[in-house]
Amino acid sequence: MRRLGMKIATGQTSAWREMTAAxxxxxxxxxxxxxxxxxxxxxxxxxxxxxKPAHQVSPTLYGxxxxxxxxxxxxxxxxxxxxxxxxxxxxxxxxxHWNIEHGGSSDATMSFDTxxxxxxxxxxxxxxxxxxxxxxxxxxxxxxxxWGMAVRPNTTYKGSFYAKAASGDIGSIRVALVGDTSGKExxxxxxxxxxxxxxxxxxxxxxxxxxxxxxxxxLLTVAHPGKVWIDLVSLFPPTYKGRDGGFRTDLMEMMAGxxxxxxxxxxxxxxxxxxxxxxxxxxxxxGPMVGRPTHRSPWNYQSSDGMGLLxxxxxxxxxxxxxVLAVYAGYSLKGDHIHPGPALTPFVDDALDEIxxxxxxxxTKWGAxxxxxxxxxxxxxxxxxxxxxxxFDRSGSYEGRYAQFYKAIKAKYPQLELIATAPLKRxxxxxxxxxxxxxxxxxxxxxxxxxxxxxxxxxxxxxxxATREGSPTTNMGAALGDAAWMTGMERNSDLIVMASYxxxxxxxxxxxxxWESDLIGYDAMTSxxxxxxYAQAMFAEYLGTEVPTSSVTGGGDRFFYxxxxxxxxxxxxxxxxxxxSVAQPLEIDLAGGSVANTGTLVSLAGTNLAETNTISAxxxxxxxxxxxxxxxxxxxxxxxxxxxxxxxxxxK
Ligand code: AHR
Numbered sequence: 296m297r298r299l300g301m302k303i304a305t306g307q308t309s310a311w312r313e314m315t316a317a318x319x320x321x322x323x324x325x326x327x328x329x330x331x332x333x334x335x336x337x338x339x340x341x342x343x344x345x346x347k348p349a350h351q352v353s354p355t356l357y358g359x360x361x362x363x364x365x366x367x368x369x370x371x372x373x374x375x376x377x378x379x380x381x382x383x384x385x386x387x388x389x390x391x392h393w394n395i396e397h398g399g400s401s402d403a404t405m406s407f408d409t410x411x412x413x414x415x416x417x418x419x420x421x422x423x424x425x426x427x428x429x430x431x432x433x434x435x436x437x438x439x440x441x442w443g444m445a446v447r448p449n450t451t452y453k454g455s456f457y458a459k460a461a462s463g464d465i466g467s468i469r470v471a472l473v474g475d476t477s478g479k480e481x482x483x484x485x486x487x488x489x490x491x492x493x494x495x496x497x498x499x500x501x502x503x504x505x506x507x508x509x510x511x512x513x514l515l516t517v518a519h520p521g522k523v524w525i526d527l528v529s530l531f532p533p534t535y536k537g538r539d540g541g542f543r544t545d546l547m548e549m550m551a552g553x554x555x556x557x558x559x560x561x562x563x564x565x566x567x568x569x570x571x572x573x574x575x576x577x578x579x580x581x582g583p584m585v586g587r588p589t590h591r592s593p594w595n596y597q598s599s600d601g602m603g604l605l606x607x608x609x610x611x612x613x614x615x616x617x618x619v620l621a622v623y624a625g626y627s628l629k630g631d632h633i634h635p636g637p638a639l640t641p642f643v644d645d646a647l648d649e650i651x652x653x654x655x656x657x658x659t660k661w662g663a664x665x666x667x668x669x670x671x672x673x674x675x676x677x678x679x680x681x682x683x684x685x686x687f688d689r690s691g692s693y694e695g696r697y698a699q700f701y702k703a704i705k706a707k708y709p710q711l712e713l714i715a716t717a718p719l720k721r722x723x724x725x726x727x728x729x730x731x732x733x734x735x736x737x738x739x740x741x742x743x744x745x746x747x748x749x750x751x752x753x754x755x756x757x758x759x760x761a762t763r764e765g766s767p768t769t770n771m772g773a774a775l776g777d778a779a780w781m782t783g784m785e786r787n788s789d790l791i792v793m794a795s796y797x798x799x800x801x802x803x804x805x806x807x808x809x810w811e812s813d814l815i816g817y818d819a820m821t822s823x824x825x826x827x828x829y830a831q832a833m834f835a836e837y838l839g840t841e842v843p844t845s846s847v848t849g850g851g852d853r854f855f856y857x858x859x860x861x862x863x864x865x866x867x868x869x870x871x872x873x874x875x876s877v878a879q880p881l882e883i884d885l886a887g888g889s890v891a892n893t894g895t896l897v898s899l900a901g902t903n904l905a906e907t908n909t910i911s912a913x914x915x916x917x918x919x920x921x922x923x924x925x926x927x928x929x930x931x932x933x934x935x936x937x938x939x940x941x942x943x944x945x946x947k
Contacts, residue, residue, distance in 0.1 A: 335878040335933075339850025343858050345867060345888030348841040350789035352859050355556040355617065357835035360759060360795035362562030363592040364809055365767075366802035368602040370441035371817065372610075374543040375601055376452070376530040377513060378441050382407060382421050383589055384597045390421060392439050396514055399432030401425070411524045413457040413493040416579075416588040420457075420526040425465070428518055433469060435516030438528065442804035443509035445532065445819040446472055446481055452500040456515070456528040457585065460489035465521030472500050472530075475510040489523060495585070500530070509819035527585055536613055540606070545822045546800070549815055550614060553828070554835035557617040559680070559758055559795050560607045564593045566683045567627045574623045577604040577649050582668060593628055594809045605665065608653055608674045618674055619714070619756075619793065620653060622646035624682030625696050632688055635695030643703045650679060650708060678793075679704060680714035680728060680758070693717050697724065714756055726792060728758040735762050735776025735904075739874065742779050742855055745787035755790050759797035765825065766811040767801045768908065771901030771916055771937055773812060774826035775853075775874035778939040781834045782857035782870060786842060796831060803910050816910055823913030826906075829899050830939045833918055837868040837897070837941045851875050854934075860888075865946025873934040876903075881932045890944040894923040900938035 361367050369375065378392040385391060385407070395405045403425040412418040421436065428434040454470060471483045482500035489496075513530060517523065534541030535548070561575045568574040573591050580587055580603030587600045602610075611618045625633035625642050633639045648661050653674045655662025662673060681700045685693040697715055701722070704711060715724035733741070745755065762769060762776030769777075777796070784791050801813035814828045824832075839859025847856060853874035860867045867890060873879040899918045908915050923932075926944055934940055 335880055336851030336854060336873070336875055337849045338880045338882060339854050340848045340882045340884065341856060341858075341869075342846050342884045342886065343867070343869075344844040344886050345860060347844040347887060348860070349844045351841050352785065352839050353788045353792045354838075354840070355793050356784065356788050356791065356838060357553070357555060357831065358557035358559065358616065358619070358793055358795045359550060359553070359555045359799060360559040360563065360797045361799045362565035363598045363602070364563065364565065364594045364798050365800055365813060366441065366596075366807045367798065367800035369596075369599050370802045370807065371800050372543050372546050373599070373601045373606070374532050374534060375599065376440050376444045376532065377438050377528045379438075379597070380528050380599060381417055381526060381589055382419065393421065394437045394439075396437045396516065397434050398516065401428040401432040401434035403428065403434035405436055408524060411459065413459070413526050414585045416586045417526055420524040423517070423523050423525060425517055425520045425522070427520055430518045433516035433518050435468070435514060436525070438513045440512060441802065441819055442807070443475070443819045444472065444511040444513060444530070445507070445509045446502055446505060446511045447507045447532075448502055448505050450502050450533065452482070452530050452532055453497070454484070454500060454530040455495055455497045457493055457495050457526045458486075458489050459493045459524045460491055461522035462491060463488060464519055465489055465517050465523050466519045467517075468496070468523075469516050469518070470498050470500065471514045471516075472502070472511050473514055474508065475512060481505045481511065507820065529584070538609065538613065540601070542610060542613065546815065546817065547613060549822060549824060549828070553832045554838075555614065555616050557619050557793060557795070558607070558611050558614070559619040559621060561604075561621065563683060563759070563797065564628055566621050566623055567593070569593045569628045571627045571631050571633070574627060576623075577652070578645070580604050581652070581664070604649065604652065605668055605670060609670070611674065618653065618676050619678045619680060620650065620676055621680040621683060622649055622700070624685065624700060626682060626685055626688045626693070628687070630689075632690055632692050633696070634692060635699050639696060639699055643700055646700060647703060647707060650676070650704065650711070654708075676711065678712050678714055678726065678756075680716065682716045684716055684730065686717035688717075694719055694721055698722060714758075715753070724753045726756050727753040728756045730759040731757065731780070732759070732761055732763050733776070735764055735772050735779075735874065738762055738776040738780040739853060739855070742783040744783060745790055746783070748787070748790060750790060754792045757784060757791060757794035760794065761796050761812060762827065763812040765907055767803045767808045767813055768816040768823075768825035769812045769814070769827045770905050770907035771826045772904030774830040774899065774901075774916070774939060775872060775904070775937065777827045778830045778834070778870070778872040779855040779874060781831070782855045782872060785834070785857040785859060785870070788842065796827070818910055821910065821913070823908050823910060825908055826899065826901060826916040829916065829918050833897055833899065833939065833941050834870060837870070837943060839866070839868045843867075851877070851879055854879050867944045869942040869944065871934055871940045871942070873936065873938050876936050878936060879934040881934065882929065883932060884929050885944075886928070889928060889947045890926050891947050892924070892926055894926050894945060895943040896921050896923045897941040897943070898935070898938060899940070900935045902937070904937065
């Protein structure tokens with residue numbers, strides 16, 4: 296997390312300095328009229344009984360949720376640079392994101408051939424028919440990438456493709472990364488001579504001293520006439536922790552900065568698909584890429600399935616977090632469902648196989664498959680979720696579907712906790728997944744939602760939630776809504792075992808977003824966090840292990856707080872939210888435990904609710920860390936308008 300306190304302060308000062316005297320008078324008058332200069336919210340008095348824990352904090356309270364939406368994986372976390380690598384997406388006039396390239400006097404055409412492909416999963420391919428070409432006049436195909444291809448200096452990119460030539464006369468394929476604006480080749484490679492059987496060819500492209508830029512494309516060309524079929528063209532940059540076929544480094548680092556404890560995977564709507572045969576059919580997502588048929592995401596684009604089940608699990612391994620495995624439960628988004636009973640049995644069996652793939656040792660069928668794919672060690676799993684948002688299933692079949700999955704899974708894996716995605720009448724699930732997408736004001740009004748919920752019911756997983764204000768990523772107003780809601784979740788973290796914001800990712804390029812108000816935005820080259828991203832990172836970093844008894848009197852109606860403590864460290868964490876346009880004065884009374892005179896203040900503040908971070912201004916609103924002074928059993932503190940703060944108070 297970057298701390299830019301000085302930068303922000305300097306920026307504000309210079310903005311004021313630039314004002315003319317007349318503007319200054321206007322600003323002062325309107326500020327005085329709106330009361331901004333003098334007004335503050337009523338004093339809030341917080342009484343915290345440090346040594347009287349009300350309950351424990353769930354250690355897994357904050358986690359992650361993503362799915363293939365907003366180009367989260369393809370064009371995002373899965374750093375494949377070649378877009379539509381298996382040619383299944385068709386746009387205006389042909390294969391989307393691919394074009395023919397004729398250098399000089401060469402002559403060639405490209406078409407989609409459904410009769411030739413490298414595998415049963417990929418039965419079609421691109422056919423390049425070259426009538427004329429030579430060394431100096433090459434013909435081939437060009438890929439534009441996911442809104443460009445990020446190229447950095449002194450970097451090696453690993454590539455591969457499948458090809459089959461009509462005859463060996465066509466020679467080899469030349470590969471080049473080319474600058475869009477300069478037309479200059481920044482790296483080149485040549486494959487071995489093509490054979491008349493389907494074969495996989497590997498290459499590396501190494502850059503030298505080039506300017507970092509995403510304005511690049513990939514060229515595959517030949518220097519002889521002939522016919523060649525091409526498929527599964529891939530180019531990968533270096534990945535997080537160097538994992539082969541792994542994840543985009545900056546996005547992994549951002550997620551790590553959120554201090555998550557789990558990942559809910561693989562969705563969301565993405566788990567269900569619009570139709571049953573468009574579900575996340577996990578068995579089609581494992582093994583070599585050439586065996587993955589790819590499938591349509593309900594967010595209206597083809598998923599490469601480069602992020603298959605094993606990749607998801609490796610992602611949790613790389614971040615050292617738990618997996619919350621959601622299994623397809625026989626209901627898809629457009630309303631098709633499988634009746635409980637024999638028709639559902641194959642889907643239940645699929646879920647059992649999936650759990651075995653993730654958790655079984657090498658003596659089990661699917662555990663052995665995972666080992667064969669390069670990961671002998673089982674992944675630890677505690678929670679399995681049955682479906683997604685099954686309250687949409689108006690047929691009423693969920694009760695029976697859940698019961699059938701529950702019985703079969705518990706019989707084989709009694710230790711697993713099973714999550715229901717809709718309330719049940721006939722049985723109590725271990726955990727219930729609640730979803731909330733709201734405006735900030737709605738979250739403020741609902742912040743006590745869980746205070747009075749029956750503690751004898753199921754535990755709660757807030758598996759999707761977000762304040763939906765701001766686009767593509769959320770603004771300061773949303774961060775305040777989120778932070779207020781998090782105070783409520785922490786206060787009720789005896790009941791709420793886990794919570795995950797959604798959606799997390801958005802590719803901010805035109806056409807990249809299907810769902811507004813996301814947490815982390817990116818293009819091919821860079822990424823940034825919304826103010827809400829930082830609010831969440833702050834809450835998760837200073838989680839604490841127990842909630843002491845506390846009460847508040849006074850305070851504005853947009854003031855919210857949560858207090859936790861870590862007795863092992865002797866630390867008290869006070870999280871404060873001032874969602875009003877005026878300062879919030881506080882008097883804090885800590886009984887039953889003394890704190891050191893100094894502590895740490897982490898502060899996230901905006902000038903107004905619409906203020907936000909963007910891809911070109913990524914650090915307008917970021918947490919600023921400073922020293923807290925004059926702490927004691929009783930002390931005063933004033934929050935700036937529109938702010939989220941954490942006070943870390945260490946024991947004496
Ligand atoms: O997070 C976006 C979508 O919202 C999820 O796919 C779905 O579960 C919910 O309706």
